[in-house]
Amino acid sequence: MQRFTLSPRGLLACLITACLSQSVLAADAPVAPSAQTIASNAAVLKQLPFSDRTDFESISKGLIAPFKGQIKDASGKVIWDVQAYDFLAKDQAPESVNPSLWRLAQLNAHAGLFEVSPKLYQVRGLDLANMTIIEGDDGLIIIDPLTMAETAKAALDLYYANRPHKPVVAVIYSHTHVDHFGGVRGVIDEADVKAGKVKVFAPAGFMEHVMSENVMAGNAMSRRAQYQFGSLLPRGENGQVDAGLGKSSPTGGTVTLIPPTDLIAKELETRTIAGIQFEFQLTPGTEAPAEMNMYLPELKALCMAENATQMMHNVLTPRGAQVRDAKAWSQYLDDSLARYGDKADVLFAQHNWPTWGGERIRTFLADQRDMYAFLNDRTLHLLNQGLTPQEIADTITKLPGSLDQKWYTRGYYGSLSFNTRAVYQRYMGFYDGNPAxxxxxxxxxxxxxxxxxxxxxxxxxxxxxxxxxxxxxxxxxxxxxxxxxxxxxxxxxxxxxxxxxxxxxxxxxxxxxxxxxxxxxxxxxxGVPPHAGTSVSVDMVRAMSPEMFFDYLAVRLDSDKAVNHDLTLNWTFEDLQKDFNLTLRNGVLTHRAGLNPAADASVSLSKDTLEKISLKQLDFPTAMQKGLIKLQGNGKKLGELMGSLDTFGPQFNIVTP
Incomplete structure (x- = not known):
């Protein structure tokens, strides 16, 4: 079974570099847990409230139809297999798994269609994230159509098999990570969007952050994401059991993107969609650079996007990203608590399971707020005493007060150790102050x-x-x-x-x-699995602006090769009616709008031609032969630029030099 996947979380950068679909190597058998490991895991059973079964009641509440099958792509390859996690049916955690993690893995294994409240449904367990479906007056509103078109279609099909068949009239992207928009073409047709039949809503800055958050470091993020999500590991007691926010991400499939038609730009903004009123709360700089919570007054339902899940989240994700603002995160949670805490009967998020009941919701939000505030403030307290990042991580070993005993603040996805070091990095950088x-x-x-x-x-x-x-x-x-x-x-x-x-x-x-x-x-x-094929998201490439294409060329440029090849090139995109000029100087590539009359050469082409080249469906010489690219001036200069570009190897070493 395929175990290598497109970057699971917000990893949107497989645009010009190759993404992979890779089989697991035949693995030597891992060792058995040692006596020390067995004792360590056994001790966990005495440290946490395992007798509290509330979450097991919540995860099953409202189940309409379970999902136990497989999801395949167009070629017939299995990209999602719920049955791969059947080993989690054992009540007692095996000695090779921390009992607390085993508990979470069991909870996240519940897959199917669930009624959250009247008119509000979720499909959970068919992807890393949840798809939320709201029944509006004249059609369906979908919040976050999963990672892949195939899993999104399967989720909607499961809904249609058990509920009235209404058309999808709106899609809402809660934030900019790929598991919350990549399956959009599995639930709507872009032709309907262009015709005005379907609206696509997103927070302000969505496209810019989708295309820029991870693009420049995308190759490295893709590699590190294999480690974070265990996508190469076999599923089992000695392998991958969970990914924290869900089981995993689809192993293959088709990442898609349809740009939003409507942006939520105000801090608080009200829209009526298919007869359902939404109050949007923008939360930039929290779990994603562009993200928003939603409150539905008629349903008394609060959607916290990915800002409040059933665990501690990442302030800095191990795959790589910009450090998030734990202080702002806690403040937005407090805003949600103050604004909606007395109004909501149910709180749901785009991962894990909902929370019902006003008192539980208020406690949940307050605890999540306190957790992120503590991460920020306690780290600052200790760094101002001169402690270094690792010293802080080893000092802050538990959350204060009752937070340490709450399941929804446990470090299943984020961790105290990693998050405190991330806060240090946000304020102080990577240097610990020691001249050595x-x-x-x-x-x-x-x-x-x-x-x-x-x-x-x-x-x-x-x-x-x-x-x-x-x-x-x-x-x-x-x-x-x-x-x-x-x-x-x-x-x-x-x-x-x-x-x-x-x-x-x-x-x-x-x-x-x-x-x-x-x-x-x-x-x-x-050893490191070899490269085996490519898989590039067409929609992602199409969403790249010329400016982003040029920025990425600058990242690919090998300055050692380019240092003696100074040049200026004009680029004209005929269909966009946009002009740019690139300057290579001192081994550094920069660009600006407009034409340079002193350019060494000029290139004219369409954005479509550039996209085909980026997708490796076409190369520059062939495009020139077909008349798709017009070159004037010193063509050798274009060759010098292209000859100075590197193609990144996607499978670099990590645990060995």
Whole structure:
């Protein structure tokens, strides 16, 4: 079964670089949990209120039709398989999974169509996110049409199989991450949008952030997302059990995008859609740079988008992103509590399950508010005392007061350790203030000298084995990392480090940490999976503006190759009636609007031709032969520019140099 997927969370950058669809390597068997891991996981059962079964009642509430099948793409390849998680049916957590994480994984395994309240339905468990369906007067309103067109269509088909068949008249994108818009063509036709039959709503800045948030670092984010979501791991007790916000993301499928027709631009804005009144609350800079909550007065229902889920979220996602503002996040949550806390009968989000009842909703919002405020304020408190990021992470080991015992503040997706370091980074940057860390040696040089100073590879391996035997896995992993970077061909180091990472993964309450540990272990045992094919989202490429295309060329430019090839090129997009000029100078590529009369050459083409080139459906020479590109002036200069561009390798090493 395919286990490699398009970047699951907000990873929208597979535009010019290749995305992959990759099979898992045949893996050596992982080790069994150690005695220390078994004891660590057993202790969790005494630390948390496992007797509280409220969430198991909530996850099943309103079930209309379960979903137990598979979803396939047009070629017949399975891209979603609910049955892959049947192993979670065991009541007792296996020794290789943290019991708290096992509990969450069981909850997230509930897939099907649910009635949240009259007129308000959710399809959960058919993708990483939820699809919310609201029955309006003259049609359906869909909030967040999932990641892939195939899963979105399956979700709508499940609804239609159990509810009256009304047309979709509106789609709402709650925010800019791909699992909340990528399946849109599975539920509506763009022709209907252009004809005015269907409206598409989104927060202000949606398209700009969709196209820019992750594009420039997209290749690296795609690779790191494999680790975060465990997309390469087999599903099972020794592999991937969950992704925190849901089971995973579809392994393949078609990412789509239809630009919004209506933007919500005011901080608070009211719209009536299909006879249903919506009060939109913009929350920029929280879980996404453009995001909005929604309150539906008639239904007394509050949608918190992804700002308040059933767990601690990421202030900085491990796959990479701009650091989020935990303080603003907490303030927006308080605004929602103050504005809607006394009005809402149900709170739902675009992940996990709803919360019913006014008192529970108010407590939930207040606890989530307090959690993000604590992350921000306590980190600042400690950094102002001179503590470094790692010292802060090791100091803040639990949330204060009753927050530590609430299931919906547990670190299943975000974590205290990662989030406190992210807050430090937001305010202080990556430098910890110690001059010794101003200009440290790179990892390989550091590792070689460290291993030599410790008496050589055999001595380090011996120390590592002793640390493992005592259950000191964090230290063992640090030793193993130094040894691997000093001696990357050391087979015993590969084996020992894989075993260490597996134990850390087995103990982790955080789904993404487990996935990252176990993916690292898998690659140490079997190597990095090779590149196998490409899959580029056509809609994403079409949504790129010429300015973004040029910005990305600047990222791809190898300045060492380009430094002696200064040039100026004019670009005219005939269909857009827009002109630009590019300047390559000192190995740096910049662009501005308008033509440069002193340009070395001029290129005329359509945006459609540029899109075909970006999608590798066409190349420059062929386009010129067909007359799709007109070149005037010194054509060698265009060749010099193209010859200075790199194509990024998508499968770079992570756990080895």
């Amino acid at each position: 860390n101003l200009n440290p040696l790179p990892p390989v040089d550091t590792a070689k000298r460290t291993v030599e100073a410790m008496g050589g590879g055999a001595a380090v391996l011996d120390k590592m084995r002793k640390a493992m035997a005592s259950g000191d896995y964090r230290w063992a992993a640090q030793l193993g990392n130094q040894l691997l970077f000093a001696e990357p061909d050391n087979a015993e180091a590969h084996k020992a480090q894989a075993e260490t990472l597996e134990q850390l993964g087995y103990q982790s309450e955080n789904a993404t940490w487990r996935n990252m540990y176990l993916t690292g272990a898998m690659e140490l045992r079997n």
